[in-house]
Amino acid sequence: MKPAPFIYHNPLTPEDAVSLLASNEEAKILAGGQSLMPMLNMRFVVPDHVIDLNNVTGIDGVTNRDNLLEIGAMTRQCDLMANDLVKSKAPIIPEALEHVGHFQTRNRCTIGGSLCHLDPAAELPCLMAAYDANLTVQGPEGQREIPFIEWPLAYMIPNLAPDELLTKISFRYWSLNHGFGFEEFARRHGDFAIVAVAALLEVDDGKITRAAISIGGANISPVRLVKAEEALIGMLANEDTYKVAADIAQEIESISDAYVTSQYRQRLAGTLVQRALVKAGDRVNRS
Numbered sequence: 001m002k003p004a005p006f007i008y009h010n011p012l013t014p015e016d017a018v019s020l021l022a023s024n025e026e027a028k029i030l031a032g033g034q035s036l037m038p039m040l041n042m043r044f045v046v047p048d049h050v051i052d053l054n055n056v057t058g059i060d061g062v063t064n065r066d067n068l069l070e071i072g073a074m075t076r077q078c079d080l081m082a083n084d085l086v087k088s089k090a091p092i093i094p095e096a097l098e099h100v101g102h103f104q105t106r107n108r109c110t111i112g113g114s115l116c117h118l119d120p121a122a123e124l125p126c127l128m129a130a131y132d133a134n135l136t137v138q139g140p141e142g143q144r145e146i147p148f149i150e151w152p153l154a155y156m157i158p159n160l161a162p163d164e165l166l167t168k169i170s171f172r173y174w175s176l177n178h179g180f181g182f183e184e185f186a187r188r189h190g191d192f193a194i195v196a197v198a199a200l201l202e203v204d205d206g207k208i209t210r211a212a213i214s215i216g217g218a219n220i221s222p223v224r225l226v227k228a229e230e231a232l233i234g235m236l237a238n239e240d241t242y243k244v245a246a247d248i249a250q251e252i253e254s255i256s257d258a259y260v261t262s263q264y265r266q267r268l269a270g271t272l273v274q275r276a277l278v279k280a281g282d283r284v285n286r287s
């Protein structure tokens with residue numbers, strides 16, 4: 001199928017993109033197009049206007065400011081994987097992106113597109129939940145900062161008004177000797193995860209001092225396993241301890257769908273949390 005006719009716009013600045021969004025009803029942003037184009041072709045979305053961000057300046061690239069990584073919304077997934085700052089400060093990101101789609105899709109897909117599309121099983125929202133990322137959106141009245149926990153409003157609905165644009169994602173990176181592990185189970189390589197887990201750990205003198213565990217795919221948006229994170233603090237970083245977190249993960253509220261049951265997702269969450277924590281624990285540079 002081909003998309004229904006629409007008017008194409010090619011703004012050069014974020015301000016122009018926002019004013020096009022504000023002045024045209026039924027407008028859609030085009031980023032990497034890897035989700036939008038199929039939806040247009042299948043006529044799941046039928047916008048009157050498509051606003052292309054690909055020539056907008058100043059909303060891509062990665063910078064390091066005061067222990068904060070700032071990532072422009074139009075940064076491609078392939079560029080995140082190759083970026084030296086990301087590789088050194090947040091190595092879980094390139095590891096997780098290996099699971100996202102294929103080489104070809106990662107060349108086009110953007111971090112902003114993934115966060116706005118907000119598939120519950122997508123890897124980047126799961127990672128941004130683990131990092132407590134902050135999202136910057138620009139609208140006609142100016143900028144708004146949204147903590148990731150307030151980003152998903154409902155199934156695949158981000159906290160974004162029709163005339164707002166996601167421009168930047170920022171998060172404070174962890175100490176250089178933190179451990180990290182990303183695990184997921186998908187039916188085939190490149191498919192969306194059935195369940196995905198991101199784990200970050202800091203350990204001092206053998207004991208866990210900081211933990212973040214985020215689970216994607218289990219429910220309608222990624223969730224932090226706060227109870228398990230709290231249970232880990234002060235415990236020895238070993239497999240018995242990780243089992244405590246895995247048991248908590250098995251009780252996570254989960255959805256059933258045409259592929260698997262909620263119980264299956266819960267079992268998977270437990271197994272993947274255990275694996276991700278083992279990996280994170282092994283990678284901690286214990287001082």
Ligand SMILES: Cc1cc2nc3c(=O)[nH]c(=O)nc-3n(C[C@H](O)[C@H](O)[C@H](O)COP(=O)(O)OP(=O)(O)OC[C@H]3O[C@@H](n4cnc5c(N)ncnc54)[C@H](O)[C@@H]3O)c2cc1C
Pocket residue numbers: 028029030031032033034035036037053073074099100101102105108109110111112113114116117119121122123124160164165166167190191192193
């Ligand atoms: C074969 C294939 C396999 C894939 N596998 C995976 C996978 O395993 N895991 C995964 O996470 N994803 C997967 N994807 C999806 C992909 O990762 C896309 O990154 C993502 O869904 C959309 O990113 P995009 O930049 O292409 O955005 P687009 O498709 O251009 O846009 C997606 C949506 O977000 C909106 N949008 C985009 N950018 C902005 C912005 N800055 N501000 C406001 N709104 C915006 C658009 O209007 C649209 O509604 C796959 C895609 C394909 C084609």
